[in-house]
Amino acid sequence: MALIVQKFGGDALGDKGKGREADQSDLSGASLIVEKFRRVAQVVKRSRDEGHSVVAVLSAMGDTTNRLLRMAGALNPDSPARELDALMATGEMQSIALFAIALHQVGVPAMSFTGVQVGIRTDELFGRSRIREVNCDRLRTAIANGQVPIVAGFQGVSDNGDITTLGRGGSDISAVAVAAALHADACEFYKDVDGIFSTDPRIVPSALKIDRISYDEMLELASLGAGVLHSRSVEFAKNYGVPLHVRSFLHDEPGTYVIPEDKSMENVVVSGVVPKTTEARLTLEELPDVPGTAAKVFTGLADADISVDMIIQEEARGGRNSISFTVEKKDYGKALEISKAVVAELGGGQVTGDDTVAKVSAVGVGMKSHAGVAAKMFKALADANINIDMISTSEIKISVLIKEADAKRAVEVIHQAFEQEMIDAKAQAAAHRDMAEAGA
Amino acid sequence: MALIVQKFGGDALGDKGKGREADQSDLSGASLIVEKFRRVAQVVKRSRDEGHSVVAVLSAMGDTTNRLLRMAGALNPDSPARELDALMATGEMQSIALFAIALHQVGVPAMSFTGVQVGIRTDELFGRSRIREVNCDRLRTAIANGQVPIVAGFQGVSDNGDITTLGRGGSDISAVAVAAALHADACEFYKDVDGIFSTDPRIVPSALKIDRISYDEMLELASLGAGVLHSRSVEFAKNYGVPLHVRSFLHDEPGTYVIPEDKSMENVVVSGVVPKTTEARLTLEELPDVPGTAAKVFTGLADADISVDMIIQEEARGGRNSISFTVEKKDYGKALEISKAVVAELGGGQVTGDDTVAKVSAVGVGMKSHAGVAAKMFKALADANINIDMISTSEIKISVLIKEADAKRAVEVIHQAFEQEMIDAKAQAAAHRDMAEAGA
Numbered sequence: 001m002a003l004i005v006q007k008f009g010g011d012a013l014g015d016k017g018k019g020r021e022a023d024q025s026d027l028s029g030a031s032l033i034v035e036k037f038r039r040v041a042q043v044v045k046r047s048r049d050e051g052h053s054v055v056a057v058l059s060a061m062g063d064t065t066n067r068l069l070r071m072a073g074a075l076n077p078d079s080p081a082r083e084l085d086a087l088m089a090t091g092e093m094q095s096i097a098l099f100a101i102a103l104h105q106v107g108v109p110a111m112s113f114t115g116v117q118v119g120i121r122t123d124e125l126f127g128r129s130r131i132r133e134v135n136c137d138r139l140r141t142a143i144a145n146g147q148v149p150i151v152a153g154f155q156g157v158s159d160n161g162d163i164t165t166l167g168r169g170g171s172d173i174s175a176v177a178v179a180a181a182l183h184a185d186a187c188e189f190y191k192d193v194d195g196i197f198s199t200d201p202r203i204v205p206s207a208l209k210i211d212r213i214s215y216d217e218m219l220e221l222a223s224l225g226a227g228v229l230h231s232r233s234v235e236f237a238k239n240y241g242v243p244l245h246v247r248s249f250l251h252d253e254p255g256t257y258v259i260p261e262d263k264s265m266e267n268v269v270v271s272g273v274v275p276k277t278t279e280a281r282l283t284l285e286e287l288p289d290v291p292g293t294a295a296k297v298f299t300g301l302a303d304a305d306i307s308v309d310m311i312i313q314e315e316a317r318g319g320r321n322s323i324s325f326t327v328e329k330k331d332y333g334k335a336l337e338i339s340k341a342v343v344a345e346l347g348g349g350q351v352t353g354d355d356t357v358a359k360v361s362a363v364g365v366g367m368k369s370h371a372g373v374a375a376k377m378f379k380a381l382a383d384a385n386i387n388i389d390m391i392s393t394s395e396i397k398i399s400v401l402i403k404e405a406d407a408k409r410a411v412e413v414i415h416q417a418f419e420q421e422m423i424d425a426k427a428q429a430a431a432h433r434d435m436a437e438a439g440a
Numbered sequence: 441m442a443l444i445v446q447k448f449g450g451d452a453l454g455d456k457g458k459g460r461e462a463d464q465s466d467l468s469g470a471s472l473i474v475e476k477f478r479r480v481a482q483v484v485k486r487s488r489d490e491g492h493s494v495v496a497v498l499s500a501m502g503d504t505t506n507r508l509l510r511m512a513g514a515l516n517p518d519s520p521a522r523e524l525d526a527l528m529a530t531g532e533m534q535s536i537a538l539f540a541i542a543l544h545q546v547g548v549p550a551m552s553f554t555g556v557q558v559g560i561r562t563d564e565l566f567g568r569s570r571i572r573e574v575n576c577d578r579l580r581t582a583i584a585n586g587q588v589p590i591v592a593g594f595q596g597v598s599d600n601g602d603i604t605t606l607g608r609g610g611s612d613i614s615a616v617a618v619a620a621a622l623h624a625d626a627c628e629f630y631k632d633v634d635g636i637f638s639t640d641p642r643i644v645p646s647a648l649k650i651d652r653i654s655y656d657e658m659l660e661l662a663s664l665g666a667g668v669l670h671s672r673s674v675e676f677a678k679n680y681g682v683p684l685h686v687r688s689f690l691h692d693e694p695g696t697y698v699i700p701e702d703k704s705m706e707n708v709v710v711s712g713v714v715p716k717t718t719e720a721r722l723t724l725e726e727l728p729d730v731p732g733t734a735a736k737v738f739t740g741l742a743d744a745d746i747s748v749d750m751i752i753q754e755e756a757r758g759g760r761n762s763i764s765f766t767v768e769k770k771d772y773g774k775a776l777e778i779s780k781a782v783v784a785e786l787g788g789g790q791v792t793g794d795d796t797v798a799k800v801s802a803v804g805v806g807m808k809s810h811a812g813v814a815a816k817m818f819k820a821l822a823d824a825n826i827n828i829d830m831i832s833t834s835e836i837k838i839s840v841l842i843k844e845a846d847a848k849r850a851v852e853v854i855h856q857a858f859e860q861e862m863i864d865a866k867a868q869a870a871a872h873r874d875m876a877e878a879g880a
Contacts, residue, residue: 034514074474076545087537090530097527105516112526117601
């Protein structure tokens with residue numbers, strides 16, 4: 001008898017990412033959407049039948065948001081942010097009303113709520129607002145009346161009544177915020193995947209579905225673009241201690257729980273292996289080894305709105321050192337230009353770069369307590385004759401920069417190196433949970 | 441330096457009624473809509489350039505509302521009314537945001553307002569709400585700041601924050617309500633026609649554009665389905681004394697002013713001639729001429745939700761009389777059935793009917809002061825060998841029921857009979873206005 005927030009995204013409600021873009025105006029698209037809403041309605045109905053109270057949080061259908069943005073862009077490339085937010089928010093408003101209609105059809109009383117109607121108060125940063133407060137009064141009343149409140153994700157309302165949107169990953173954040181405000185027992189994310197995997201199953205067919213993962217690991221995976229969830233929503237969940245559950249809307253099997261770190265997780269040395277091929281490397285050679293050099297380099301890039309990911313500075317030799325870093329490939333040319341200007345100004349040497357690199361990372365909380373993880377990873381790469389360009393590490397992550405052509409192979413060999421440990425840890429955790437359940 | 445409310449409907453913003461249904465998802469539809477928004481933006485800009493303050497009220501684009509209703513119907517034929525309203529209201533929300541974006545593009549500062557944001561308070565009769573109050577605070581502030589407020593038509597908000605819609609003609613009503621609340625100088629309706637015509641120009645090519653018409657005449661025309669505006673909005677305008685102006689969004693020529701009746705209008709004996717071919721006639725013969733007979737007949741029809749239009753009862757002969765009336769053709773079969781049952785119960789005679797009839801009406805305030813209008817109309821029909829089945833009259837309207845096959849010809853000959861008077865009255869009124877302007 002739990003209170004569960006269930007989030008359904010554009011992939012659950014539309015035809016996004018399935019090779020074609022269907023929407024409600026196209027007849028076959030419309031019937032496809034009807035079918036999807038019916039399936040999602042069954043997910044909610046099943047949870048209700050099991051005795052749970054459910055609050056649903058929805059994204060816009062399929063491609064709706066992009067379609068609206070294209071319309072706006074065609075009218076005015078420099079659209080006012082307030083109006084773009086008001087426009088985009090209609091996508092979720094359509095979803096929630098249609099979903100309430102679909103739930104009534106299967107006998108589940110439901111009621112839709114826009115961001116304004118709930119009272120999801122945000123600041124006024126249109127397009128990237130932050131939630132300040134979620135008013136739960138109307139949601140609690142609906143739940144008490146046996147209804148399923150359906151909340152429009154991605155949107156909120158500013159103090160003076162303007163409609164705001166939360167930016168990328170916004171609907172996920174809405175779901176976590178509603179779950180936190182209601183002190184829900186879980187926040188479930190229904191996706192077209194079975195959960196979070198130890199690596200991309202298209203690269204490594206033996207990739208394992210992760211049963212349980214800590215917020216911090218999930219954050220690392222999310223920031224590598226491989227976490228299914230957006231990192232802002234994971235951060236939010238971590239801060240408010242909301243248990244997340246990433247699962248499939250196609251079947252009833254459990255997916256991946258994202259929860260606070262516990263002792264048993266330390267057995268998992270590596271949870272995930274993630275490639276990222278969108279970065280390029282730059283190296284600034286023979287810079288003067290004096291204070292302020294690094295600051296000058298990165299201030300120039302920051303001023304041009306270029307984000308830097310990995311940064312490595314070598315030990316100075318002869319009063320000179322070199323700095324290497326990675327930027328997104330799209331920023332490569334501009335970063336080269338800026339770097340050359342800065343190096344010239346500083347009286348440095350060459351600037352070299354490479355935009356055919358890949359970053360491959362291994363993430364796992366177990367690294368904190370297990371020695372030799374990096375060594376094992378490097379050995380696996382060496383055995384496969386893959387050269388390492390750069391290395392950077394955090395408490396629970398090791399990243400290497402390699403040739404882009406080696407990325408797939410690198411993921412395979414690193415995953416292989418830790419696969420047996422993953423399998424053992426998974427089995428051990430399952431046995432542990434079975435024992436705990438038997439004892440309870 | 442006037443304050444003008446400008447209403448733009450689905451025909452001004454989409455591709456409705458032009459042989460194909462375009463909408464924002466279809467690429468050519470999207471560019472067409474962009475073009476339409478740009479044109480409408482120029483209408484507002486022109487008024488601003490002339491020094492006027494403008495408030496825009498918008499419908500949904502083209503076919504949007506029907507498309508959403510089809511989606512809902514596919515999900516659940518018995519959709520909850522609250523959710524249907526929430527769903528439909530998104531159409532206008534999209535229009536207003538896109539229009540604000542389009543106005544910014546031509547340098548006109550604008551701000552969109554949903555029914556909730558304005559504070560268009562209604563009752564809770566979802567799908568057919570009535571406006572109780574329009575809060576003008578945010579609109580007045582925007583106007584004072586030199587902005588064009590853009591209001592979502594058709595929608596309001598109930599006391600507990602639910603989104604409501606106003607039913608058929610709802611956006612027109614929103615425009616008049618906003619104009620009344622702001623004490624606007626005029627409420628302009630931009631249409632794809634030049635104004636209101638003395639009859640359908642497709643039937644009578646010499647049909648005259650009406651320059652000025654009284655609320656009451658317009659109400660008669662609207663209730664005959666020929667007034668371009670919905671009768672509820674005309675009633676609202678009459679009650680609050682809001683001057684209306686029906687005009688084209690394709691050019692800057694004045695259209696038809698709908699204003700309080702004045703002396704000069706009495707010259708116009710007949711303003712409009714309107715055919716209506718959607719009704720069917722029933723005649724209940726030899727009913728007992730005792731009190732309560734008519735009540736029994738029409739109570740039965742009302743209980744079945746059948747609206748009755750013309751009603752005629754003949755003088756009783758031999759303690760018996762007959763009643764004839766018209767209903768919408770779609771209700772004809774049911775009305776026949778009910779009538780037969782009632783007649784049997786009352787011990788009456790035959791029930792006959794005809795669903796191949798047409799009603800042709802002549803409307804004009806001048807009828808009140810001019811004798812012989814009916815005679816002239818009947819003579820025109822007689823000369824054309826058109827037989828009259830039923831006649832009904834009001835203070836400013838004469839309607840005849842004839843064979844449907846004669847409808848077009850009837851409109852022609854009636855219009856012809858009054859055409860010269862229309863032309864003379866129009867010229868006289870124009871001369872009068874010119875003199876008034878010259879004297880001012």
